[in-house]
Every structure is written in C-alpha cells, then in structure tokens.
Amino acid sequence: MNGTHPPPELPFREETEAPDIPWQVTARMFYANKAAVLGLIGFTVIAVVGLFGPAILQADPFDIVGAPLTGPGEPRPMGTDYLGRDVLAGMIHGTRPTLMMAVTATGFAVLIGISIGALAGFYGGRLDNLLMRITEFFQVLPPLVFAMVIVAIFGASFVIVILAIGVTTWTDLARLTRAEVLKIKEREFVMAARAIGMRNRPLIVGVLLPNALPPLVIAVTLQVGFTIIYEAALSFLGLTDPEIMTWGRMIGLSRDFFFEAWWSVTFPGLAILFTTLCIALVGDGLNDALNPRLRGR
C-alpha cells in the first residue's frame, strides 16, 4: 500500500510504562497544592467538630451558665453572651446546623441556577428570553425581603429557611452558567459532538457543563460563605428556627453588644471566615486538580 507509516520499533519509555489512573493523577495534583490540602484539613476539623462536638460537650447552648458578658477565661474559654450563655457551647453546637444549612442551601441554589443558566444558554431564542426575564425578576427583588416573605408565609423551620435562601440566591449562578454555555457552545468540539449524533441532554451535561466548571466552582465556593452570612442576617431578624443555634444566629443576636463583649460576635465570625476560606481553598484545589490542562506538571 502506498506509504503507510508503521509505529516506531523502539517505543519511548513513556509508552511502555503503565498508564496513569485518572483519579490518582487528580489526587496527586490536589496534594501538590499545599493551600488546598490545608483547606481540606481545616474543613475536616470543622466537619469533625460538627459531627462529634455536640456529643462530647453536651451542654445546651441555650442554657444560661453564668453572668452575662463575661470575657474569655476560666471556666468559659470564649466567655458568655448578653444572656450569660456559653459562647463555646454555641460555637460547637452551631457547627452542624451551620454547615448543613450552608451546604444544602447552596446546593439548592446551584441546582436551580445551573439548570436555568444551561437551558437558557444552550437553547437560546424564546426560552432564553423567558428564563432570563424570570432570572431578572428574582434579581430585582431584594433577596432578604423576599426570603423574609417566604419564611413569614411558610414558617421559620430549618427546611423552609434553606429553601428560602436557595430560591433567592441562584440568579448569579444562572447568569454565570448561561454566559459560559454561550461561550463554549460556539467551540468546535461542540459541533463535533453534535456531528457524532449526540443528543441535547448529554451534550449539555457531558460536554458543555464540564467545560464550564472552572468559574462555576469558584462561584459555588463563594456562594457557601455568602449563604452562611445570609442565614446570619435572617437569624438577626429572628426569622430562623429559634430552637437551633447557628453561628449566624449568634452573631445576629449579639450584634448590639459588639463594643461591650467583642468575643460574643468575633468567635462565630472567625468560624464563618475560617469555614468559607477552607471551602474556597478546597474548591480552588479541586478545580486545578480536575482541569486536565494543568496536569502532568
């Protein structure tokens, strides 16, 4: 036959080695990013506290244990708040609800935001118009007031608060997803995927979204921090479940006493900052580790 090219007789070393296993490469990439590992450790610590802390420190965070507004020291390492409640107990018992709320509410917002953004960006035309008008409708409503209305109507239970936060915060994610999908849709590999007979749903889920992931991961990690603070605002207005202690609630309740008792707001505030930072670092590390372009370094 005219000029077929046989493979070289002497294989390169890399060709004889066993191929890399994808998840191992991802793990190695993640591990190489020290900040991400630090974030993961930090987040694990918080999660462990959330899981086992309440079992170890069985004090009720709502109990009045001493004089109000005593500073940190023996026997209350983080002092007491304006009603004489132990801040440390609140911190520890507040971890689990705070994390659960942050993760589920963000997850809910992500679900709505990404679905709407992807559909609008992919199909375009009338559907895009319709979905974007809906998004704008949600954007122009003051989110806090909207969430207040939802909670006021349906009651201040934990689940309702999560839904209220999710329903009012998905718009930015929707816009971001739409913009990314619009951009990626024009790339040639999308055309190529259609040319091999790919249907729309696998095209969106399997081709467009994975390529849109990097900016979305960043946005989602930021969203987690935002959700925690948002819940604090709702708590401050007394619109969350009064039976459940969260960090946001602690800040909200003690806000007026900041100058007399800095510890009652600073510790939960630091906890929120720390958690958000850890999640952001992990998100960034994951993003790098999952991005095939950055591999093999």
Added chain:
Amino acid sequence: MPAVTGKPPVLEVDGLCVDFAVRRKQVRVLSDISFTVGRGETLGIIGESGCGKSMTALALLRMIPSPPGRITAGRVLLDGEDLIQVPEKRIRAIRGGEISMVFQEPMTSLNPVYTIGNQIAETIRRHKGISGAAAWKEAVDLLDMVHIPAPERRVHEYPHHLSGGMRQRVMIAMALACEPTVLLADEPTTALDVTVQAQIFDLLREIQEVHGTCIVLITHDFGAVSEMADRVLVMYAGHKVEEGTLDEISGEPRHPYTQGLLRSMPEIVDDPADIRERLPEIPGTVPDLLRGLEGCPFAPRCPSAMPKCRDRPGYTRLGDHRSVKCWLASEGTGDRVGS
C-alpha cells in the same frame, strides 16, 4: 482513478438550497447544489473561503445553525433515504453512524476535558450500544488503525497531550468508529503541515480502500484535491460553478473561475516556461451575498464577462458528472480563455 458510473450512487445531493435570514433578508447561501458520490469514491469540493463548502457539509448532516439558517429546497439521498425529511431521531443516528465528519481544526475539535479514549468509546457506545469495556477495546483498536503508536497508553491521554497531526488522527478514528458510509472531511489538513498532511491523506486512502468509504473532501487547496479526489466540484458564492473528474477540471477547466483558480496554483499546471513569473490572481473579492446577486455571481471578477452575464446562466451538461455554469460553455465558444 475509478470512474463510478453504472453503480447507483451512495450519496446523492439534488438541488440543495440553504437560506440564511440576515437582517430580515433571506440570503441564499447555497444555490441549487447537486452532486453524487459513489462507493469508494472521493469527491473534492473546492472554493474560496465563504463560498459555501462547509455549509454544504453541515447541510448534509442537517446541522445548519438554525436560526438563522434553513434548508429551503433539495434532497439529500443516502442509499435512497432523504435525510432532509427523516425525523430528528434518525438523523442523530446517521450523524456519526452512516455519515461522519472530520473537522478543520484538530486543536479545538476534541473536548478538552475528556481523554481521547473516553471520547472515542462514547461514540461507539452511542451508536452500537455495546458495553463500556468492549467500547474501550474498540477505541484502542481504532487508534491502532489510524497508526497512533502505543494506543493502549494514548487512550488515557487528553487532547492537549497530542500534536495536531495526532489529534487529527484521533478525529479520524472517532469519525470511523462506526464504519460510516460517507466521510465528510472539512479541510482536514488545513491546520497541519505538509508532511503531516501527506500522512493524513495516506491514512484516508487506506481506510477508503479497506472499507469502501465515500469521502467528500472539502478544501481550498487544489493540491489536496489533486492528490485525493476522483471528481471535483468547484464552488463559488454558494453556486456549483463546475463539476468534472479531476483530469477534466485540472486539464480542461471550462469555467473562468476554475481557470483563474488553477492559474493561481503554481505546481498544478506543468508549465515550466511560466514558473518564475508572478502568480496571476483573480482580481476582486468574493461578493457580499447580502447585497443579492443578479446574473452570474462571478461576472464582476470574470475576465471574459459579457452583457449576457447579467442573466444567470444555467448548468450546461457536458457529459456524465460534467457540468459548467457559464454562458461561455453553453455557447460552446471561447473555451480555455486567456491561457
């Protein structure tokens, strides 16, 4: 070169028209395109950028961006089945199954977030409905078939690990995954250098020989056409201006555009006397389709334009698979103008 006559064509395009709605105007991007491709045959479609070559390929797969594009007339018959009429589900099965396409830019036409094995296996699974492991095995075999060294290792690599030529081989492997009857190659070698181009062409020929695939090669490079094609279709501004076998087109071009195209290619015409002279170009640029074309689309640039060219010429049939859209040919005068 096998001249396929007698046998029924595998792919038959008949009177294909595509319109684009631009600024409330209907712009005809493809006007009455007809051609056939037989089994094991290669048809080269040649023309300048924007003349509708790629649009033709996309129209065959019904992948014209819509809106604004729309196929307004014509038939695309694949083994007698009209692809313009079949339901959406069927056309999806045809894409990548019976007709597959190799794109121009190997650098960007593979999905960057998946390994190449993943992408090839995906195609196989989608069309043949076989399990993951078997599809993976076939992906390795396909990579081997397109002469990628160490395929068992390469399947795990991502597109950015590979060179342009390698990626184009992967694209070809993916296109061949389901043994298509028709392979649309849209400028498969434009982004590659000449040696790699030769390898890719060797590969395509080899595959054609083994599987009897029809290849529609879209290019603006007459060198590529003369190396690969059995028959040639010359396009200009959405019109098929001339059609014939490779020998007829390169040896005896009838349309002034084809003649101009050939004169601007140094190696094609064996003309040692002229070899050091400045290459003649076709004056002017491709017409703006938005303005609407009256008469012959090439007339404003044509060296032998005449008053009659204000009317649009029809096809003049000069034989089987040989036609020219020019008044000169219909009058039977003035062939080989100015050479």
